Amino acid sequence: MSKLINFITRSRVWRSFFRHGWPDNPLDRSLVMTTNIFFHLHPVKVRRKSLRATYSFGLGIISVIVFTVLSITGLLLMFYYAPTIERAYSYILTLQTRVPFGQLLRNLHRWGAHLMVIVVVLHMARVFYTGAYKPPREFNWVVGVLLLILTLGASFTGYLLPWDQLAYWAITVGTSVAGYEPIMGSAIKAALLGGPEVGQEALTRFYALHVMLIPGVIALLTSLHLWRVRKDGGLAVQDPAEEDKE
Ligand code: HEM
Known part of the structure; x- marks a missing residue:
């Protein structure tokens, strides 16, 4: 058995996947971090305080x-x-009613959308209360604000898709409110509806926004956001001196 394990772990295929030995020494431990697509998102060094679960609540x-x-x-x-x-x-x-697990699928998506709005707002509050919007993280704060707007946009556009009474009237009210926005209001309303009222053109546009444009931009901006977290040296710790005392 141990011969077989030896053979496998020394093979070229194995070593092309795992480019480090067993992590029982500092070199292999750092290789585990730098050669893994998920772990390498972390900066080389992180502050001890920022590792506490209660610091960012993840x-x-x-x-x-x-x-x-x-x-x-x-x-x-x-x-x-x-x-x-x-x-x-x-x-x-x-x-x-007919698709196996269809109700579950729909509910997962719907409740997930509510959860995402709540979690993103809480994340923003955490970032604010830990002062992580200050330099050098102000750019990432702006990226975050865009992500919040897109998250709300995804919920808003998804709301119309079931095309029931709730959806129809909610979007009628929502787009009317958008129409009262000064300067750009009527242009935004026209761009969203594609016509004088909520109809087929609006449904097509909301669908395109909901399934392609908004999630695509969220994915791109999230990559940028995570890359900036790494480049800005991990999570902000307001007073590094205070941490050194720990
Ligand atoms: C789709 C929405 C978002 C996603 C997926 C996301 C993801 C993340 C992740 C994974 C981190 C690493 C730290 C952590 O887990 O708390 C982070 C940090 C950060 N986020 Fe977000 N975020 C989003 C929205 C926002 C919003 C709305 C803001 C503020 C307006 C924001 C501002 C920041 C800042 C400034 C940091 C650095 C925090 C620090 O250094 O302590 N993000 N974000």
Whole structure:
């Protein structure tokens, strides 16, 4: 048995996957971190205080995980949906009543969307209360604000897709409110609706925004956001001197 394990771990294929030995020495431990796509997101050095679970509550990572769940469940929902005003609602009913686990799938996506808004807002509050918006992280704060707007945009555009009464009237009210925004209001409303009222053009646009544009930009900006966290030296610790005393 040990010969077989030896043979496997020395093979070229194994070594092309795992480019380090067993992590029982400093070199292999650092290689584990730098050669792993997930671990290498961490900066080379992190502050001890920022590693405490209660420092960030992992809210940023939870946002990433919820976004991934939403992307997967959203992709599956696309198998049972078409953005036409004649059939969208009946597709949703069929999904809930006839498709195995359809109701669960829809609920995972819907509750996931609510959860993402809550978690992202809490993450923003954590960043604010730990003073992590200050230099050099002000750029990442701005990226974060864009991510918050996109997260709200994803919820808003997704709301219309079931094409039920709630969806129809919520978007009618929402786009009317947007229309009152000074200067750009009527242009924003026209761009969203593609016509004088909520109809097929609006449904097509909301669908395109919801399944392609918004998630695509969220994925790109999240990559930038995580890369900046690494480049800015990990999580901010307000007073490094205070930490040195620990
Ligand atoms: C889709 C939404 C978002 C995702 C996926 C996300 C993800 C992350 C992750 C994984 C981290 C690493 C630290 C942690 O887990 O707390 C982080 C840090 C950070 N985020 Fe976000 N974030 C999002 C939205 C926001 C928002 C709305 C803001 C503020 C307006 C923001 C500002 C920041 C800043 C400044 C840091 C650095 C924190 C520090 O150095 O302590 N992010 N984000």
